[in-house]
Each structure stands twice: as structure tokens, then as C-alpha cells.
Amino acid sequence: MPVNLTPPDRERLFPVAGIELGWAEAGIRKADRKDLLVIRVADGSTVAGVFTRNRFCAAPVLVCREHLAGGDGIRALVVNTGNANAGTGAEGLAAARATCDRLATLLGCKSGQVLPFSTGVIMEPLPVDRLVAGLPLAIDRLRPGHWLEAAQAIMTTDTLPKAASRRVEVGGRTVTVTGIAKGAGMIRPNMATMLAFVATDAAIAPGLLPHLTRTAADRSFNRITIDGDTSTNDSFIVIATGGSGAARIESVGDPSYAIVAVAIEAVARELAHAIVRDGEGATKFIEVRVEQARTEAEAARIAYSVAHSPLVKTAFFASDPNLGRILAAVGYAGVDDLDPARVQMYLDDVWVVRDGGRHPGYREEDGQRVMKASEIVIRLQLGRGPEATSVWTTDLSHDYVSINADYRS
């Protein structure tokens, strides 16, 4: 059961000039489900991406990096679910290239102008014949208004499609940002999430878009975790088509940069939160906020330590204010000179820990009240400096175990 997440409203997903989307039921792993997505990108668009740092990164991730570096410009993206094409060696690489070759032929562009993406089971051969057989139907369905279907086509264990959209004014022109994402397990993105695609019809200089993309990832997908498992396939792509007619943004100093960057970040964060809300077995949406840290990295380290603790996560599942488990996770996060006597902890509005020990005024029933909510903020103050960050996560429930014990069956 997703936590306070509803299906995207089709009317609120604004088309992006220069982007068309089409899907097919290619039977990659199961019959009769949307499992193939093609995104056609207008000529002259700029595209940037960030990818998993997992050393066992998937074949399509290797090909994406190569094609983005190629400098030919990107004209299409192709995404399959049901198979991650990871841990598949040279054969997997050949399968990803064959996919690009075929789509390029069908669309009349170069193979190096196609970005491939896969998600699903690791270490199984990609059924490339079924995949390419599905391409003509997907191409036939290419339309600017197909964002919702596109979000559906990339789902795996997701229970709901994830999409978000914003409109902003840039120099008298309306600029649209719309994006989709998928992911519910194997979520602890490191530089990106499972799969997320955000497009805008703003024009953004090629040299600038990678910076914007990385910053948006760092403030959204790189701050969520469900199970601490960094996927082999994490990819986050930003496409700027220029189709809005607004003047091209050339530098960070350009006044339009902040407007568009904030809109892209807002879409990325909404998608990242949607992934957490739909986290496998999630019953709660938890923000771990660490303040007064010496560095942001230190704040993140402690926040992840709390967010990954199975004991903390099961306590939240049980709505049991067994809050000492949070202190234990702070203590083993590896910040060796942390002074426990300076640590404060709040659960929403309840002051639980004062100067490293239980607050004398803390009453169990106050903790209990907060723990029963479906959205909870754990706020930790370290008394060490000015830096802060937040990590978003879920609880750990019986359903998480069931989903992952059954995933391949």
C-alpha cells in the first residue's frame, strides 16, 4: 500500500514540445503487460544523464555513457522492464547495442543517437528478439500526450505509476517540465535512481545541462533509500528540447537558470518521494533530518545509518516508539568524534532526547501518538556545525519480505 500516493492525474501531466512517447506489450518477461517504452526526442535537444556507481553496472548503462559522450546528439530513448540486462557480460552489451541499432533504423537516425535502459531481474539474458519485435508498435503509438502510459510502461514492483509536471514562465514564454520514474525496491540511488526521465521544452546549453542534472539528482534521488541496495541500473536523464521558444540558457548566472532548475528539481523530488511512498511494503513515509552537522556528508552518513537500520525500520512498522534504536544507529554511523552529550532528537514536535539522554519531560504516549502517523520526521541535531540534510525512507514490514521473497516467482 503506497503511503499517501495517488495515481498521476492525466490532465496535470503537461506535454513537452519536442517529446513523443509510445509503448508496447513486448512479452519481455510476462505476456500482456506494458514493458517497452520509446521516447522520441526532437532534433537539436540537449540531453544529460547520471548513472549508478555500482561497479556491476548494467550493459545499457555502459552504452548510455558511450552514446552521451559521442556528441551526435540524442534522438530516442528505449526502455524495457522485466529484465535488467545486468551481470550479462559481453552478450548483454551486444543485446543493448542491437536494440539501439534496430530502433535507429526504424526512426532514421544513428545507433549512437539512441539511449537504452533496462530494469528487472539481474543476470538473465535479455530476450532481444521479443524486444525489437515490439518496437514498431511502440513507434506507431508515439504521441506528445502519452506521459501517463509511459509511466505505466516502466513499472516493475511499483504499485502506481509515477509522474510529475510543472509549468513556469521564462522570458514571457511558458516552459514545461514533465517527468516519470519507476522504482520500489533495490533503492538507494548513488548518483541517480532506478529510472527517471525528465523533459523540458526550455533550451539549455549542452555544457550546462550535466551540472543541472547532477544538482537535481543530489537533491532528490540521491537522498532516498528503501533498502540500501544500490541498483545496477540507476539512470536519471534530463532532456531539454528548446521547443518552448524561450531563449537558450547559457550559464548558471542566467536569471532563467534558477527558474528552470528549481522546476526540474521540484519534479525530480516529487518523483523521488513517489518512489519512497511506493516503496516495497511501505506503510510509513519517514524523513530523517540531520542538522548542526560539520559537513553535509557527515549529516548524510548519519541520516543513512538511521534510514537503513532494520531495527529502526521495524519499530516504525510497529508504531513502537523504541527510540533508543535511533540513537544506536546515530552512534555507529562512523562519526568518530561525535559527542553524544550534544545530541538532541525530535520526533515531529516531540523532544525525545536532550543532550544525549532521554528528555525528562518525554512521555511514552507522546512518542506513541507521533509513531501512529503515516508521515513522520525524525530530526537530529548534532551540535557540531551549520550543515544539514534530509534522507527519505520507509519502514520495514512483512510485505517487504513477502515481495522480495516472491519477486521472481
Place this chain on the structure above:
Amino acid sequence: MPVNLTPPDRERLFPVAGIELGWAEAGIRKADRKDLLVIRVADGSTVAGVFTRNRFCAAPVLVCREHLAGGDGIRALVVNTGNANAGTGAEGLAAARATCDRLATLLGCKSGQVLPFSTGVIMEPLPVDRLVAGLPLAIDRLRPGHWLEAAQAIMTTDTLPKAASRRVEVGGRTVTVTGIAKGAGMIRPNMATMLAFVATDAAIAPGLLPHLTRTAADRSFNRITIDGDTSTNDSFIVIATGGSGAARIESVGDPSYAIVAVAIEAVARELAHAIVRDGEGATKFIEVRVEQARTEAEAARIAYSVAHSPLVKTAFFASDPNLGRILAAVGYAGVDDLDPARVQMYLDDVWVVRDGGRHPGYREEDGQRVMKASEIVIRLQLGRGPEATSVWTTDLSHDYVSINADYRS
């Protein structure tokens, strides 16, 4: 259900000359259960300990460090379950000291000669009045033959008591090593486990025992994990009474050193494995063996990454050879220059991954066969160097969630 673990056989737990053990039902958290243990140590014994590196270490850990450094010699240990006396600030420290004071008075020694230990819920005040009220009965029961009762008295979510014993010949004398341990959750010891006490009647020089203790911990308790949660109370104590009459061991070069050290390590490892076998919700006992690493630290980092992955652990619970999840965990372990193309993986005798991809001869039914066993070795070869290590862990089951969602109720 513990994995291939049976209750210790009382007849095989040899008394250690110079050690007496007694217990009481002090009602620390629940009535009518053994929750208080006193261990009396003969005058002239040497004692060493290693403790948690959790920054939120418990009050008794702070007092133990102080008393061990005091140089007065240790004459008694006192252990309570039901309350960890951690996250309890200055009051908790006063409670630990009061416990030592009272026991010292009853036994006729100094307060600084008592080591206190606590385990149980974090961030609750220690009911020191009930604890000290139980001391006279525990003292009354002090006997050399009470090792099994002592193992029972320190249990929390453990389903079975954990004890082990060895006898070796040293210079014509029989030397005994006997130990007990507790722990089933919040297990990822960092320098020691939850609580483990090992005693020998060998005589070991005070300057030598800390080295022996640390080495034994590194090869046993410091290589197990159940949930990755390093406790606030981890403590591992080695006591050498000299009661065997064997000549005192003065240096690592002494031929007797290796004999006694190996016996102590064997007892420590048996206890560490017993903790994993009795891990919360465990249905499988898994060794993650990493070979051909550049350093032992690198091997351990990858082994822990696999051993902590909820996705790997749930796959083992389901006996589902979803083995790509293991590769993913290897890939995100943070060894940045790892070359996937050099990685081999075996599941017991089955060669699953060859040169970073699925072995062409690997058949799902072979993986399935191995996954059904209750004891499984995951062997990873990195092709980077000569170092190796093993980490022992369990699967992640519904019972783990149930136990930890209900622990305080």
C-alpha cells in the same frame, strides 16, 4: 528457530578454576526470569575486554573501561538483562556505579574491581533498586559449575543459551577455556559482540591479554552480522585466572601462547556462530567468503555489503537463487576500481558467475538445490590479490520483522 544449534551440554561445560557464577530473578523488566548474573573472579586474575565503538555506548561500557584502566585488578562481573542502560545520560552512569558499589560491599572488594554489563531496551532508566535487591541471592548461588545457568541468565531474544568449552594441555597441565555469550539482534559487532565472557585458568600476563582478546574478537565476533546494527553495549571479556597451575604466559613467542590463544579463539568463534545460528528469525546460516582481495579490509567490505543486503537476505529466506542481487551488492560495496570481468562466484560447489557474467554452464536447478540447504557458503573471488576473509550471517525472514516489531510489547 535456530539453525543447527542445540542447547549446550552441561557435562561438556568444564568449570574454570578461579571462576564462580550465580544468578537471580531480579524482575528488571519481567518477573520470574533469570535476569541477573554475578561472576566472581579469583584474586590475581588478569582481565581484558573489547567494547563497542558505538558513540552512544552504554553507561556500563564507560564504567568497564574506567575500571579496567584503574589497575586494581578485577574481582567480579555483574550482568543484567531487560535494560541496556544506554542513552540514559548522567543518571545511567550513576546507576552503573551504584551497582558496582553495592556488589563490592557484598563481596568485600573495591567498587573499581567490579565490571558492570547491561543488555536490553535502550533509553529507559535502569531499575537499580530491583537490581541490587537481587544481588544477595545471586551471590548465594555462586558455584564453579553454574556456566549453563549463567548462559541462561544473560539471554534476551535468544532462543537458546550459548556456551562453549575447550581443554588443552599446557606444560603438562590441563588448561580449560569456557565461555558464554548472548545476542540475536542488533548484531554487527564492532570490536566485540553484544555480551560474551570467556574464562581460562591459564595464567596470562596482563600486558599480553588485551592483544589476545582483540585478536580473538577480530576472528570471531567481529566477523558476524545479523542486521548490521552495532549495539550500544557490545562487550567481550577474557579472564585468565591462573588456577590451572600452568606457568604464566609472558609473551606471544611463548610456545604455550599459541595453544591457549587457539583454544580461546575456538571458543569465541563457536559462541559467535551460535549467535548467528540463533539470529532473530534466522532460517539459514550463511558464510560470505571473499577471496583474492587486495586487502583484508576490502574483502570484509564486500562481504558485509552482501551480508547486509535485504534483497540478498530475503532471496535466501525464499531459497530463490536470485543471485544477481549478490553481484549488485558486490558492485555497490565501494571498491571503486573493482573490475567486474575478473569476478567469480560460487554457491557451495556450484560455479554461478564466470568473469563477471552468468556462467554458461550454470543451471537454475543447481542454484535451487544449494539454496534449499540450511547452511550455505557464498564464495566470491575478486582476482585482485591474496587476501581473504569470511563474514557469517543469516537470511531475513518474516519472523525477523515480527520479533522486532514486537520486542518491547
